[in-house]
Amino acid sequence: MPExxxxxxxxxxxxxxxxxxxxIALGIMLWLLLASLGEARRSQRLLAExxxxxxxxxxxxxxx
Amino acid sequence: MRPKRRRLWAVVAGLGALGAAAALVLAxxxxxxxxFRSPSEVASNxxxxxxxxxxxxxxxxxxLRKAGDGVTVTFRVTDLAHAVPVSYRGLLPDLFxxxxxxxxxxxxxxxxxxxxxxxxxxxxxxxxxxxxAEALRKGGHWKGEGEGQ
Amino acid sequence: xHRFANPxxxxxxxxxxxxxAWAVAxxxxxxxxxxxxxxxxxxxxxxxxxxxxxxxxxxxxxxxxVYAFMAAASAVGLIWRHALADIAAKAAAPLGAGFTFAAxxxxxxxxxxxWGTWWVWDARLTSVLVLFFLYLxxxxxxxxxxxxxxxxxxxxxxxxxxxxxxxxxxxSVDWWNTLHQPASVLRLAGPTIHSSMLWPLxxxxxxxxxxxxxxxxxxxxAELNWRRIRAxxxxxxxxxxxxxxxxxxxxxxxxL
Numbered sequence: 001m002p003e004x005x006x007x008x009x010x011x012x013x014x015x016x017x018x019x020x021x022x023x024i025a026l027g028i029m030l031w032l033l034l035a036s037l038g039e040a041r042r043s044q045r046l047l048a049e050x051x052x053x054x055x056x057x058x059x060x061x062x063x064x
Numbered sequence: 065m066r067p068k069r070r071r072l073w074a075v076v077a078g079l080g081a082l083g084a085a086a087a088l089v090l091a092x093x094x095x096x097x098x099x100f101r102s103p104s105e106v107a108s109n110x111x112x113x114x115x116x117x118x119x120x121x122x123x124x125x126x127x128l129r130k131a132g133d134g135v136t137v138t139f140r141v142t143d144l145a146h147a148v149p150v151s152y153r154g155l156l157p158d159l160f161x162x163x164x165x166x167x168x169x170x171x172x173x174x175x176x177x178x179x180x181x182x183x184x185x186x187x188x189x190x191x192x193x194x195x196x197a198e199a200l201r202k203g204g205h206w207k208g209e210g211e212g213q
Numbered sequence: 214x215h216r217f218a219n220p221x222x223x224x225x226x227x228x229x230x231x232x233x234a235w236a237v238a239x240x241x242x243x244x245x246x247x248x249x250x251x252x253x254x255x256x257x258x259x260x261x262x263x264x265x266x267x268x269x270x271x272x273x274x275x276x277x278x279v280y281a282f283m284a285a286a287s288a289v290g291l292i293w294r295h296a297l298a299d300i301a302a303k304a305a306a307p308l309g310a311g312f313t314f315a316a317x318x319x320x321x322x323x324x325x326x327x328w329g330t331w332w333v334w335d336a337r338l339t340s341v342l343v344l345f346f347l348y349l350x351x352x353x354x355x356x357x358x359x360x361x362x363x364x365x366x367x368x369x370x371x372x373x374x375x376x377x378x379x380x381x382x383x384x385s386v387d388w389w390n391t392l393h394q395p396a397s398v399l400r401l402a403g404p405t406i407h408s409s410m411l412w413p414l415x416x417x418x419x420x421x422x423x424x425x426x427x428x429x430x431x432x433x434x435a436e437l438n439w440r441r442i443r444a445x446x447x448x449x450x451x452x453x454x455x456x457x458x459x460x461x462x463x464x465x466x467x468x469l
Contacts (some may be wrong), residue, residue: 008251012261017326021319022250025268028311029424036431043438050445071292079373086377090388097389099335120390157329159258167392184328189397191263192407193254 100167106178107146119148119178120167120186128162141166141178148172152180159185219297220437227430234427241420248413256410265323267413270398271421273316276344277379279309279425283351284376287369297433299365300440302372303355304432308425310348317341328392336385337393340378347375361440 011018090097100120119141127140127147135154139162140147150168160166165186170179192200249267256263283305290298320338321331332338351368358364386395398404404411 011264012255014260014262014326017262017322018264021265021322022246022268024318024322025272025315028315029421032308032311033424033428033431036428036435039435040431040438043435043442047438047442047445050442054445054449068293075288075292075373079376082374082377086381090381094389097336099333099389099391155329157327158260158262159327160329164258182330184330184333184392186392187258187327187394188405189394189400190405191256191259191266191397191410193409194257195254196407197257 102143103141103146103148104143106148106172114171116169116171118167118169119150119180120165121148123160123162123164123166125162138177141168148178149176150178150180152183154181154183156183157185159187219295223297224434224437227434231427231430234423234430238420238423238427241416241423243420245413245416245420248416253410253413254407259327262323262326263410265319266410267417269316269319269323270414271418272312272319273341274418275421275425276309276313276316276341277382278422279305279312280344280347280372280375281379283309284372287372290365291369291373296365296440299361299369300433300436301429302369303365304429304436305425306348306352306355308428308432310345310352312421312425313341313345313348317345324392330392333392335391335393336389337382337391340382340385343378344375344382347371347378351375361443 009015009019100118103119103121106119121141121143124140124142124147127138129138130136131138133153136151137153137156138149138151140149142148150170152168152170160183165188167184167186168178168180169182169184173179245267249264253264253267255261283302286298286302286305289295290302317338320341324333325331351371354368354371355364358367383396385391386393397406398411398414406414
């Protein structure tokens, strides 16, 4: 490993605190994003199915 | 519009009452909310000495000594009006140094020495690069705490 | 149709706003991370551990901002019975809880090397923990009450009661002595952070906020869909079914 990279990853010896902090904060944000995306897609699909079933005119063009 | 206005006033009044109640509760518990006591409070004998409490202040510059056993340290915690001698054995946090804020948890012994079982470092709200701290110190504009490095 | 008139307009507006929110979030977070991890200098006292600030402080700001937003939306929903406001408050709660948890966890990881402890019961840390529980209670209330209208009202009252905690969090470090230091950026006399560290911090804060806007719109969109699904099923007469028709829908249950 190049010296510069090693030094960067070591974070002056504070790597066990710095990297988990970034992982936790950004990980939570990524997790909430994916969960919300999935929720939006699932609901969109189900709504489309139901409308097709009831042959009701959909509003269409919704944000996804 | 009448029910809306009524609900609006209900929310406003509710929040007002809640705020007042919270303020009263916090004022009543003020003594328990403070995290540490100052050396001046210790000096004025207003604290029950047989109880454990936290002592907070600055580590007095030039007061830090390492005892012969190599693990016990003694220093004085000051609030610039009074100072209390502290004795502690164990690991110290990275930010612990003379001139830096400190909170010690423990108890006063018969000799008036605060026997600490835990030492926490307290830092201020200033953040800057080393070179800037260095330049400030050289220029005599230093108003932050601590000796830095 | 009156009930859905506003949501339809909301859908159009949010479809237009979303790409912008994503672009701002991506750019600000990307440059903030480069600035915070690579370009910002180490602190004169704290060394490289100060970089935790770049995720800790924006998380903590968002923890409070999202709660204020949630409470304001709750008040609008409670007073003017605006369904979209209820939906906004409900959609914001898990995000606020996530930010609060991140603030607590990263603060703990910062406190251990600098203060010498993972946790203390000082006024700042305790009041933020209370904020986290308020979010959890709010989310639990929504899940516990089946009827959206009743759930919105109960949850809104809880959200408004919890508002009293916000000034306590903000001023705890000034009103009482705490282990946590006072504010560095949002203070009357100006920031006490050197500009080389301040700009990445502000970029991260912008990124966090844009991320919140984007995911909030996404969540509101999903919640509106669930309500339309529910309405469709109710008009289809499935509500007369003893199992009220949609209890078997796993996707609906899983909604946060």
